[in-house]
Amino acid sequence: MGRTNGRTPTRPAMVAAASGLALLASGCGYLSGEGGSSGGGTDAADVDCSPYEQWEDIGGTVDIYSSIRDEEAERMDRSWADFAACTGITIEHEGSGEFEAQLPIRLDGGNAPDLALIPQPGLLQRVVEDGHALPVSDGVRENVEAGWGEDWQGYASVDGELYGSPYGANMKSMVWYSPTYFSDNGYEVPTTWDEMVELSDTIAADGTKPWCVGFESGDATGWPGTDWIENALLRTSGTDVYHDWISHDVAFDSPEVEEAFDLVDGIVRNEDYVNGTFGGTDSIAVTSFQEAGLPLLDGGCAMYLMGSFYGAQFEEDVEIAEDGDVYGFVLPPLEEGGEVPVMGGGEFAVPFADRPEVVAVHEYLSTAMYADSRASEGAWVSAHQDLDPANLADPTDQFAAEVLNNPDTVFHFDGSDAMPSSIGTDVFWGGMVDWVTGSSTGEVLEGIESAW
Known part of the structure; x- marks a missing residue:
């Protein structure tokens, strides 16, 4: 995950499940444009520093590298300002x-950040295997x-060793x-896939055109596919x-994967269904994912598959609600009453230095205290089990956290992000562009299988 592009004012995103319940996850968005920020601008005299006593008077500077920019980066900067003021640590964020392409280059060139917010377990594994990342303190x-279930811990582990702490979370099984x-x-x-196809026909x-689709995302073009x-x-x-x-125990060119492509083919490569205006x-390969869903507002298309973070693309006067301007439903199962899988992603804070100030910042980012602080800034959800719903800015954010932290929820991490990065965020992304532009x-x- 983590393909981010210039965003409009952030709004929470809400999802209505086929059962009538709402599913929302807000958090990492996929935005473009560069951005940097620094913590430490708050005066400690104006802050209650008692929550940060274990890290007091550490000082120093910690640089964090991520794909998070613009409005989301500003919210993140505010979320650690009190901690920075009370500890004397300056947090510099870029x-x-x-990000995905530049992080390995920086690491190989000896220009590692102190911490990186990595949105792909596959990339996390790569930087560990290349000898750059450090085990957590x-x-x-x-x-x-x-604070997190075994599934989230597993995404940040390599060979049983923990190399990162979960950060934000989002859901990507929704239709706007x-x-x-x-x-x-x-x-x-619709409550089943067949009903969704029948609705598309109607x-x-x-x-x-019932569907809008956009695969363009700069260097990350193809990931929406x-x-x-x-x-x-x-x-x-x-x-x-x-x-x-x-894990490649099932080949990429297996009948199971081909069946999934065929199911998607009936919508995404159906000229009667796409591509909105x-x-x-x-047009799919050159339509940016940020712009692709906006025709929903004026009837230019009727549906758009995109993650919960897409709410950030709508202007502040757009009402996201069950009876509002835009809303969402979970992509339905094949059969009525069948299990509705929840697929999504998130970021992981990974250390590349072990100076006291770096350890302190990483410890803070891995606490429920930080999750509460970031959530209170809005448009963000964590899978931290102790996140206080009262700190979420919107009731729909509260429900998202409830879903993410429900022990009965089976969260499936984005497959391309979980694969080795040379496959998932390289040839798979590129393969989707080839596919949507006419390749069989x-x-x-x-082609993807041969790359393994």
Whole structure:
């Protein structure tokens, strides 16, 4: 995850599940443009420093590198300002639109940040195997083991050793739509995949392209297509095959993966269904994911598959609500009453230095205290089990945290992000561009498989 591009004012994003419940996750967005910030601007005399006594008078400077920029970076900067003031630690944050490509270059060149917020377990594994990342401190390990479930701990571990602490979280199994448009035209939210296809046929017959799709994202172009495939594979083959596919125990050109591509093909490469106001299927590769969903507001298309963070792309006067301008439903299962998989992502704070001030900042970022502070700034959710819902800025954010922390929720990490980065965020992203611009499914699958 972590492909971020210039964002408009942030708004919480809400998802309505097929059961009628709402699912929301806000957090990491995929935005572009560079950005930097520094903590420490708050005067300690104006802050209650008692919560930070264990780190008092440490001082020093800690630089953090991430893909987070603009409004989201400003919120993050405010979230650690009191900590910085009370500890005397200056936190310098740099956000980059080329984070995934630049982090390995910086590491290989001896220009490592103190901490990086890495949105892909596959990239995390790479920087560990290349000998750059350090295991977390004992304090961070204790915080992670107490605050997150085994699934989240596993995403930040390599060969049983913990190398990072979970940061934000988001959900990517949602379809954005306009409740007003649906109501005006007598459309209902589908509860199965077949109902969604039938609805698409109806909307197309009524003269509107039912889907908007955009794969363009700068150096990360193609990643929105991987979300389609990952969600489809979870629905056609289930959890075990999904995880075996990520670990390459199921080949990329297996019948199971081909079935998922075929399911998506019926929507994404269907000229009757796409691509909103942007053109036909040939427009998908050059339509930015940020712009792709905006025609929902004026009836230019009816549905858009995109993560919960997409709420940030709408202007402040756009109402995100069940009866508002835009809303969302969870991408439905194949069968009525079937399990509705939840797929998403998040970032992990990974250390590359072990100076006292770096350890202190990392320890703080791994606490429920920090999660509460960041959540209070809005448009962000953590899977931390002790996150206080009262600190979330919006009731829908509160529900998202409840879902993420529900022990019955099986959270599936974004497959392309969990794979080795040379596959998941390289040839898989590129393969989706080839596929949507005309290459056959077989050619694309064989090409990705050969890269393993």
